Amino acid sequence: MEVDETKSKGDFWLTGSQQYQMMKGITESLAGRVAIINLLGFSQKERYRVPKQSIPFLAGATPFLRQGYATDIHQLYADIWTGSFPVTIVEETLDTRLFYNSYLQTYLQRDIRELSQVGNLDYFTRFVKACAARTGQLLNYSNLARDVDISVNTAKNWLSLLVSSFQVFLLPPYHSNLTKRLIKTPKLYFMDTGLCAFLTEWTSAQPLQAGAMSGAILETFAITEILKSWWFHGEHPQLYYYRDKDGHEIDLLIVRDHTIYPIEIKRGATVRHSWVRHFSLLDRFKMQRGEGAVICLNDRVQYIDSKNKAVPIGAIG
Numbered sequence: 001m002e003v004d005e006t007k008s009k010g011d012f013w014l015t016g017s018q019q020y021q022m023m024k025g026i027t028e029s030l031a032g033r034v035a036i037i038n039l040l041g042f043s044q045k046e047r048y049r050v051p052k053q054s055i056p057f058l059a060g061a062t063p064f065l066r067q068g069y070a071t072d073i074h075q076l077y078a079d080i081w082t083g084s085f086p087v088t089i090v091e092e093t094l095d096t097r098l099f100y101n102s103y104l105q106t107y108l109q110r111d112i113r114e115l116s117q118v119g120n121l122d123y124f125t126r127f128v129k130a131c132a133a134r135t136g137q138l139l140n141y142s143n144l145a146r147d148v149d150i151s152v153n154t155a156k157n158w159l160s161l162l163v164s165s166f167q168v169f170l171l172p173p174y175h176s177n178l179t180k181r182l183i184k185t186p187k188l189y190f191m192d193t194g195l196c197a198f199l200t201e202w203t204s205a206q207p208l209q210a211g212a213m214s215g216a217i218l219e220t221f222a223i224t225e226i227l228k229s230w231w232f233h234g235e236h237p238q239l240y241y242y243r244d245k246d247g248h249e250i251d252l253l254i255v256r257d258h259t260i261y262p263i264e265i266k267r268g269a270t271v272r273h274s275w276v277r278h279f280s281l282l283d284r285f286k287m288q289r290g291e292g293a294v295i296c297l298n299d300r301v302q303y304i305d306s307k308n309k310a311v312p313i314g315a316i317g
Helices: 016-029 073-082 086-090 096-115 121-133 141-148 152-164 193-199 205-210 214-231 279-284
Strands: 168-171 187-190 238-243 249-256 259-265 292-296 302-305 308-312
Touching: 073 193, 073 205, 073 214, 086 096, 096 121, 096 152, 096 193, 121 141, 121 152, 121 187, 121 193, 141 152, 152 168, 168 214, 168 238, 187 193, 187 214, 193 214, 205 214, 214 249, 214 259, 249 279, 259 279
Parallel strands: 259 292, 292 308
Antiparallel strands: 168 187, 238 249, 249 259, 302 308
């Protein structure tokens, strides 16, 4: 996503439903002659003006990884708390809480009313906040519906609105006919960590970094950065997570050319071999296992073993 800096600050951002309506109109009028690219907030590389990459993130893509840089954990969580909306990045004096509150009200009162009829906006607001509190977690419609005091069918309908308006991304589980012991529930991720932090009432980056959501919000940040690296190149990757009923889990799988690339996300800087211990579980599937990566807080690309690298979190946007 390229930004026209001659425009006034904030003029270059479209909300989810505006993207949908704009692309829908273009597609209808220019069928077969237009490419549709899903626009999210700025990636970290756009935030820090790192030269544009020619390929999306993949562990084995060595030229891509050379662009990694050291990440200060305090600055990282400041970026996570601020979020990736262009106006929150280019306007240094912006009151981000006021912005996100205004964004939420605009989203509820305009976008949601355009996309669907939601009878009670107060309940829907509670639902959005409940989803934000569950970022990085397995989706459980029954628990979500119970906490908001709505029906399961309503929860499913409302979540589809969040997905279609680019507020939420559902990461499906990887499954195979080889085993019935795999978890088949998707994981929920909020698309903008700043909005997520606002909805879960973190007032600054410091308590967010030290709080109960520290790991989940970091995982959310990493997943969405990887997603941006693909979407901004006009590609829609096959992304999954792995989890079996024995509790073995791999945070992210990228499937490309019949090869599975495993990825773990760790809030640590000291590289450990134990980080990749579950990658070998993929060898029982028919697809080849490609080079794996552990996204972490170290300051350089480092081999963990012959097939897996530790990758700075700054190298993935």
